[in-house]
Amino acid sequence: MTVTLKDIARQVNRSVTTVSRALHDYDDVSSETRELVKRTALEMGYAPNVVAQRLQKQRADTVGLILPVFGPRLSDPHFGDVLAGVAEEIASAGFDLLISMADSPSDGLDAYRQKIVGRRLDSVLVIRTQRHDQRIRFLLHRNMPFVANGRVLDDWDFPYVDVDHAKGMWAVVQHVAELGHQRIAFITGSPQLTFVHYQLEGFRQGMANASLPTDESQIVEADLTQRGGYKGAQILLSHTIPPTAIVASNDLVALGVMSAVQDQGLEVGRDVAVVGFDDIPMADTSHPTLTTVHQPAAHMGQVLGQMLISVAWGKTLTRPQVLVEPSLVIRQSTGLDLWL
Amino acid sequence: MTVTLKDIARQVNRSVTTVSRALHDYDDVSSETRELVKRTALEMGYAPNVVAQRLQKQRADTVGLILPVFGPRLSDPHFGDVLAGVAEEIASAGFDLLISMADSPSDGLDAYRQKIVGRRLDSVLVIRTQRHDQRIRFLLHRNMPFVANGRVLDDWDFPYVDVDHAKGMWAVVQHVAELGHQRIAFITGSPQLTFVHYQLEGFRQGMANASLPTDESQIVEADLTQRGGYKGAQILLSHTIPPTAIVASNDLVALGVMSAVQDQGLEVGRDVAVVGFDDIPMADTSHPTLTTVHQPAAHMGQVLGQMLISVAWGKTLTRPQVLVEPSLVIRQSTGLDLWL
DNA sequence: ATTATAACCCAAAACGTTTCGGATGTCAAG
DNA sequence: CTTGACATCCGAAACGTTTTGGGTTATAAT
Numbered sequence: 001m002t003v004t005l006k007d008i009a010r011q012v013n014r015s016v017t018t019v020s021r022a023l024h025d026y027d028d029v030s031s032e033t034r035e036l037v038k039r040t041a042l043e044m045g046y047a048p049n050v051v052a053q054r055l056q057k058q059r060a061d062t063v064g065l066i067l068p069v070f071g072p073r074l075s076d077p078h079f080g081d082v083l084a085g086v087a088e089e090i091a092s093a094g095f096d097l098l099i100s101m102a103d104s105p106s107d108g109l110d111a112y113r114q115k116i117v118g119r120r121l122d123s124v125l126v127i128r129t130q131r132h133d134q135r136i137r138f139l140l141h142r143n144m145p146f147v148a149n150g151r152v153l154d155d156w157d158f159p160y161v162d163v164d165h166a167k168g169m170w171a172v173v174q175h176v177a178e179l180g181h182q183r184i185a186f187i188t189g190s191p192q193l194t195f196v197h198y199q200l201e202g203f204r205q206g207m208a209n210a211s212l213p214t215d216e217s218q219i220v221e222a223d224l225t226q227r228g229g230y231k232g233a234q235i236l237l238s239h240t241i242p243p244t245a246i247v248a249s250n251d252l253v254a255l256g257v258m259s260a261v262q263d264q265g266l267e268v269g270r271d272v273a274v275v276g277f278d279d280i281p282m283a284d285t286s287h288p289t290l291t292t293v294h295q296p297a298a299h300m301g302q303v304l305g306q307m308l309i310s311v312a313w314g315k316t317l318t319r320p321q322v323l324v325e326p327s328l329v330i331r332q333s334t335g336l337d338l339w340l
Numbered sequence: 341m342t343v344t345l346k347d348i349a350r351q352v353n354r355s356v357t358t359v360s361r362a363l364h365d366y367d368d369v370s371s372e373t374r375e376l377v378k379r380t381a382l383e384m385g386y387a388p389n390v391v392a393q394r395l396q397k398q399r400a401d402t403v404g405l406i407l408p409v410f411g412p413r414l415s416d417p418h419f420g421d422v423l424a425g426v427a428e429e430i431a432s433a434g435f436d437l438l439i440s441m442a443d444s445p446s447d448g449l450d451a452y453r454q455k456i457v458g459r460r461l462d463s464v465l466v467i468r469t470q471r472h473d474q475r476i477r478f479l480l481h482r483n484m485p486f487v488a489n490g491r492v493l494d495d496w497d498f499p500y501v502d503v504d505h506a507k508g509m510w511a512v513v514q515h516v517a518e519l520g521h522q523r524i525a526f527i528t529g530s531p532q533l534t535f536v537h538y539q540l541e542g543f544r545q546g547m548a549n550a551s552l553p554t555d556e557s558q559i560v561e562a563d564l565t566q567r568g569g570y571k572g573a574q575i576l577l578s579h580t581i582p583p584t585a586i587v588a589s590n591d592l593v594a595l596g597v598m599s600a601v602q603d604q605g606l607e608v609g610r611d612v613a614v615v616g617f618d619d620i621p622m623a624d625t626s627h628p629t630l631t632t633v634h635q636p637a638a639h640m641g642q643v644l645g646q647m648l649i650s651v652a653w654g655k656t657l658t659r660p661q662v663l664v665e666p667s668l669v670i671r672q673s674t675g676l677d678l679w680l
Numbered sequence: 681a682t683t684a685t686a687a688c689c690c691a692a693a694a695c696g697t698t699t700c701g702g703a704t705g706t707c708a709a710g
Numbered sequence: 711c712t713t714g715a716c717a718t719c720c721g722a723a724a725c726g727t728t729t730t731g732g733g734t735t736a737t738a739a740t
Contacts, residue, residue, distance in 0.1 A: 002457065004726060015690045020728065030688060047457035051395045052726035055695050060391070062438075067427070074424040075621075080415030087407070087414065091441040096460075098402075098438055101431040117342070117387035120436075226625045259625040281415075285566045285599040287627055344696060355720045360698060370718060392696035395725050 085301020122312035166202035173206025229256025288332030425641015462652035506542035513546025569596025609675035628672030
């Protein structure tokens with residue numbers, strides 16, 4: 001059915017070797033033969049069997065991504081943007097992106113074992129790192145090329161791209177405090193996640209810097225979704241002394257917070273200030289528009305993609321650790337000063 | 341470095357054949373040998389080389405998705421949800437999802453050629469179909485198993501899952517007309533896209549059914565993004581007689597429309613009704629909440645996933661064409677009746 | 681006339697697995 | 711003692727490619 005080198009060889013009366021070499025422009029085949037081979041290959045609709053090529057070359061030209069069960073969903077816009085950047089970048093190098101989903105939480109490592117040891121992948125993208133990440137431990141241990149989108153707290157040396165969440169959150173608190181807010185609440189994800197850890201650090205330092213006490217009851221943990229934000233805000237707003245500003249771990253959560261605030265009949269930006277993190281497209285078109293911390297998602301994705309290809313080729317990275325400076329984007333959701 | 345069957349064979353003093361058969365629980369190997377083999381395989385950290393398995397079995401256990409250049413972005417929530425459903429479903433069957441990006445518009449078909457003919461894929465998911473889709477033509481012609489998320493206008497027989505866009509849009513117009521609106525505008529994507537075609541059909545029939553004239557100047561084409569919706573709405577609202585209701589091809593566009601309306605100082609749901617299509621999570625938490633047509637994205641993804649696996653195994657589908665009934669979800673953005 | 685050089689070609693091995701078609705040995709039935 | 715059945719094992723081929731290490735022929739240099 002499908003045509004192979006052998007078929008071409010038979011057709012042009014040459015050996016398989018010669019056909020292969022002709023197609024690869026080796027200089028020990030005559031130009032007539034080369035032309036002939038190439039022409040008939042085209043005519044017969046030949047396409048190389050990549051599986052065979054890979055077996056022979058011991059390379060896969062594929063970078064893998066294993067979606068953790070409790071990680072970001074494919075429908076998370078910020079994550080989607082990062083991923084699009086990665087996909088685009090590696091595509092231009094002829095690499096593919098292989099996405100597997102871990103079936104169960106514990107399955108995470110087993111999935112790695114199977115896919116990675118099975119040599120399907122040349123390098124791996126690790127997303128949403130945890131403070132002490134088993135996956136990274138495993139990959140380091142197996143000597144498998146990988147790049148992480150995020151850091152860990154352990155003192156391990158591995159390539160990553162991350163945004164300086166602490167600094168970003170610090171700037172947020174700074175901004176909100178300058179507007180006169182004193183009761184600033186924070187809706188976060190699981191503190192096991194490294195980026196949450198750093199955001200908390202930035203939050204606490206920012207509060208201290210503004211000479212505000214950090215009230216632990218104002219820090220609530222929630223799902224990193226709109227629904228999570230909505231619920232978290234409901235809890236916060238039901239306190240006897242509700243916060244006047246609510247900061248969220250990401251924009252999705254912040255959008256949920258805005259909904260909750262508005263459903264309580266309060267006005268975002270006047271009664272309650274709301275701040276997000278990520279700067280997803282939606283942040284610019286919500287109402288009111290959302291003050292947030294900008295992350296260059298697509299660009300980070302591209303950098304990740306380049307690094308993934310480099311490590312797949314066994315190159316050592318000139319700049320293995322990239323920490324991106326975030327920038328505060330002030331919009332309407334923190335719009336008005338308070339008069340206190 | 342990595343351990344192969346041969347290594348195990350040497351270790352346990354058996355042939356490669358026997359080791360392979362032992363690991364696969366063939367009944368012509370003694371239980372002692374089987375145990376021995378399995379134990380040493382585990383001890384040595386053996387994992388089969390999938391590439392070799394694939395070459396031998398002529399299967400890839402992979403379904404492919406080639407992202408068209410002008411298709412939905414990975415960051416489109418509705419698309420992400422569908423994709424998540426697909427990924428989840430095929431993962432439970434041990435399949436992987438391979439995502440490639442087409443480098444250039446024209447490259448679309450070439451990408452198919454290379455990846456598909458190169459036997460990397462057992463089946464292919466085609467998204468965002470066009471009225472006369474070259475990709476589907478190609479896949480049919482090559483006899484390559486695939487499933488489409490969307491229909492075509494040609495009378496070809498192939499498996500697809502789609503939502504009845506015409507019926508959905510018909511219901512939208514019906515609803516808006518019942519509220520008293522007469523100048524109903526429509527912001528669509530390219531009419532080359534099949535779903536836009538059907539939406540237009542439903543729109544026109546709905547208008548006719550409500551005895552309203554269809555004013556072609558009220559139908560504007562835009563990018564299927566928030567930005568596109570924003571711009572489209574600006575154009576419509578600058579007309580001397582602006583519409584009182586704006587219907588959009590999807591929720592993203594509708595959210596952009598809402599922004600534009602609000603930026604003009606108008607109130608969505610009172611001054612201008614806005615309707616979307618898809619029912620992304622955001623539609624429920626936007627302000628005002630968005631009236632839209634619900635699509636069971638994740639469920640459609642699962643069905644697609646099951647079909648993709650079936651066709652990959654060469655099975656004939658019991659129900660190759662699935663047309664899902666959409667349902668109108670009435671929320672605040674069409675909130676108030678008009679008094680005309 | 682011999683030798684060196686260049687131009688062109690190819691057989692065979694290798695990548696790691698699965699499977700077909702025996703081969704060998706043992707034991708019970710005839 | 712032979713035959714057949716059974717249990718256990720294995721060699722070799724196959725999947726399609728790339729690469730190694732040649733071989734053959736014709737031409738140029740000695």
